[in-house]
Amino acid sequence: MMDSTFTDFSHKVYKTPLMQQMIQVADGLRHNGGTQGEKQTALYKVAYFILQNPWLSPTLNIERLAEGACTSTAAVNRLANHMGFNGFTGLREALVQHLLALVSPADQIHSELAHHPERGFGLSQQVRLSNGNLEALLNANDDEHFDAIVKAVSQANHLYILGFGNCHFLAGLAASCLVPHCAHVVTLNMEGGSENAAYRLATISQGDTLLTLALPPYTRDTLRMAQYARRRGAAVMAITDSPASPMVDIADHCLFAPPAHPVLRNSKVALLAIIEALASAVRLRNLEPVNESIRLAEDALQYLQRTGSDPHD
Structure with missing residues (x-):
């Protein structure tokens, strides 16, 4: 059996909630596979493949994912249900959202505008973009x-x-x-x-x-x-x-x-x-220059107030 413990999980791609859950699930399946039979082993193979291919997995359909994991489409669906998703459709949507979370906000919004140009550009998108640039x-x-x-x-x-x-x-x-x-x-x-x-x-x-x-x-x-x-x-x-x-x-x-x-x-x-x-x-x-500037500004303001009170002054 393949061992996910040898994968380097320090990369940021593994820091999203979905990948953290996938790591825990794979670890549990790896330890229980020997006692609970081939079905658990098949689920582990799918989880392991996704962990080994975090960038590729969101782009695959269920047949390609099963082929890559050397298991069946049924195993893919069972893993999705095991993780709380509604079959492969729910799992793939979660994988896509995980991938988008790693992409810059500018790229995300560009993709949104390309797919839904009728929605236009809104304030919420600008705030997301600004937060991304500040980060x-x-x-x-x-x-x-x-x-x-x-x-x-x-x-x-x-x-x-x-x-x-x-x-x-x-x-x-x-x-x-x-x-x-x-x-x-x-x-x-x-x-x-x-x-x-x-x-x-x-x-x-x-x-x-x-x-x-x-x-x-x-x-x-x-x-x-x-x-x-x-x-x-x-x-x-x-x-x-x-x-x-x-x-x-x-x-x-x-x-x-x-x-x-x-x-x-x-x-x-x-x-x-x-x-x-x-x-x-x-x-x-430069606190001293600041204080001096404030003093000069106050003097100028007082002068303007005095001269402004008498137009003939």
Whole structure:
């Protein structure tokens, strides 16, 4: 008899509730097979085959599954009923759902839209997609690189924030989040064109930091300006989509913001989360500049209130 105890169950494919149940059932059948006869042995063969082929099994019909397990279709149905499913149909549906749970939310939703285009795209799908990208963000980054970028941003003599293409508005958002907490912030985006942005970047030097936002499709100007800043001795930090990004070869440190979206060109949720995290970390790191900024803002507000009370003042 085959022994499932030699299978490596540490892979994430075995962490779903269905596979955990299948492992327990196979273990019980393996120990009871010798005392309860050939029927239990046949059920064990089906369970063992599914465990050995977790990606293939959901795609097989009952005949192919029985053939692969070297047993009968009746044994497949008995295993399904033994596990609490309504025959093979219920088991196969559970196997398909198990497989979908391992696929990225973007792929799941893309499949749903392809099979049921009449249902359209809803808020619940966007939330699922955003949760998936945020979970991928956590898996793709570590505290070491995050802390390094926080340090480079907070200690920069001048902080330049670069974002072209579909990162144009996010560069402005990042600047607005970081202006109160950094000494001097310069936004480099498409306002005024790339030539104007290059002109503002011309004086970057050692002691300054360039924070680059780059999602596909990457713009040539973004890469060239990042290379220029590096040649000038500035620290170059990047928030980009993945280790395959060309920014990885240019930047000193990178954070990755997975942008998967089945409808739009990119999802910006993960990138926005990183921007807010950086702003929060820099704010706590630079408490004195924060307090000074608050004081100046309060002074400005009081001035406006005073002058606003008398139009002739």
